[in-house]
Amino acid sequence: MTEFRSGFAAFVGRPNAGKSTLMNALVGEKVAIMSSRPQTTRRAIRGIVNRDDAQLVVVDTPGLHRPRTLLGERLNDVVRETFAEVDVIGFCLPADEKIGPGDKWIARELSEARAPVVAIVTKVDKVSRDRVAAHLMEVQELGDFVDIVPVSSVEGIQVDVLTDVLVSHLPAGPVLYRDGEVTDEPEDVMVAELIREAALEGVRDELPHSIAVMVEEMVEREQDADDPRTPVLIVRAQLYVERDSQKGIIIGKGGERLKAVGAEARAGIERLLGRRVYLDLHIKIAKEWQRDPKQLGRMGF
Numbered sequence: 360m361t362e363f364r365s366g367f368a369a370f371v372g373r374p375n376a377g378k379s380t381l382m383n384a385l386v387g388e389k390v391a392i393m394s395s396r397p398q399t400t401r402r403a404i405r406g407i408v409n410r411d412d413a414q415l416v417v418v419d420t421p422g423l424h425r426p427r428t429l430l431g432e433r434l435n436d437v438v439r440e441t442f443a444e445v446d447v448i449g450f451c452l453p454a455d456e457k458i459g460p461g462d463k464w465i466a467r468e469l470s471e472a473r474a475p476v477v478a479i480v481t482k483v484d485k486v487s488r489d490r491v492a493a494h495l496m497e498v499q500e501l502g503d504f505v506d507i508v509p510v511s512s513v514e515g516i517q518v519d520v521l522t523d524v525l526v527s528h529l530p531a532g533p534v535l536y537r538d539g540e541v542t543d544e545p546e547d548v549m550v551a552e553l554i555r556e557a558a559l560e561g562v563r564d565e566l567p568h569s570i571a572v573m574v575e576e577m578v579e580r581e582q583d584a585d586d587p588r589t590p591v592l593i594v595r596a597q598l599y600v601e602r603d604s605q606k607g608i609i610i611g612k613g614g615e616r617l618k619a620v621g622a623e624a625r626a627g628i629e630r631l632l633g634r635r636v637y638l639d640l641h642i643k644i645a646k647e648w649q650r651d652p653k654q655l656g657r658m659g660f
């Protein structure tokens with residue numbers, strides 16, 4: 360019998376490389392939020408792949424980038440702390456974008472890492488086979504990789520192959536997380552993330568960076584004999600932006616946008632928790648929170 364393996368793999372790469380989408384594909388459930396906006400992920404999120412022969416804990420990280428705010432610096436620190444601690448690193452490079460200075464910078468950072476690095480060429484469904492082949496050659500030149508694996512999370516191409524490769528770099532070890540759970544993220548954090556995800560799509564420029572969400576309370580509504588749809592979980596949350604003008608954009612004409620964001624977020628929360636939810640969402644301004652150590656601390660960064 361082969362020995363049971365367990366351990367940690369970190370996904371790193373520049374913003375929007377497809378790290379969170381890939382982690383969700385490996386886990387088979389939505390653990391991390393995803394969006395077409397850069398810097399969607401703001402903390403190291405663990406997703407757990409449970410197999411008969413192994414337990415692989417994937418740690419999704421924020422995109423590594425040149426920081427422009429204190430938040431940006433903190434996010435980069437999260438990535439460095441994470442890849443120093445794992446058994447194997449997955450360096451994500453999107454097939455539909457040229458290898459750029461940002462990737463070379465990350466490659467240099469990773470060359471100092473203790474763990475072996477697997478290069479992962481993501482989003483191969485977006486380009487031709489020839490382009491993928493050319494990209495793989497360029498990736499080979501970028502660093503010293505133990506493996507190079509092309510994948511598509513959206514089409515499910517080579518996702519199982521990647522899991523095998525990552526598992527092959529784990530040490531023999533015991534089950535780390537019991538009961539088949541897929542993440543150890545607290546429920547209120549996941550709920551806040553789903554609200555932020557709903558708010559992100561459709562806003563541009565620097566606004567995605569300015570949005571933060573905190574769940575203040577999740578409470579059961581009293582059973583109501585007249586309403587067969589009870590009980591309902593009431594979620595009270597605050598959505599923060601940095602300026603008045605941003606508040607206006609999020610709310611939209613006649614409150615339409617906020618309503619749509621609330622409806623989408625509620626649907627996502629109901630899917631996550633498997634129960635009916637009433638979402639009570641308010642907007643507040645937290646001036647320059649991305650640059651303010653005190654406010655960052657309050658928000659958990």
Ligand SMILES: Nc1nc2c(ncn2[C@@H]2O[C@H](COP(=O)(O)OP(=O)(O)OP(=O)(O)O)[C@@H](O)[C@H]2O)c(=O)[nH]1
Pocket residue numbers: 372373374375376377378379380381392393394395396397398399400401420421422423481482483484485510511512513514
């Ligand atoms: N076509 C295609 N699109 C993908 C694939 N993987 C991710 N995407 C898209 O790429 C965008 C970014 O995906 P994310 O998973 O949020 O990227 P990320 O690397 O986690 O981004 P940050 O958290 O901002 O660093 C989203 O719009 C995804 O839908 C893929 O395999 N194929």
Ligand SMILES: [Mg+2]
Pocket residue numbers: 378379380391392393399400419420421422
């Ligand atoms: Mg992400």
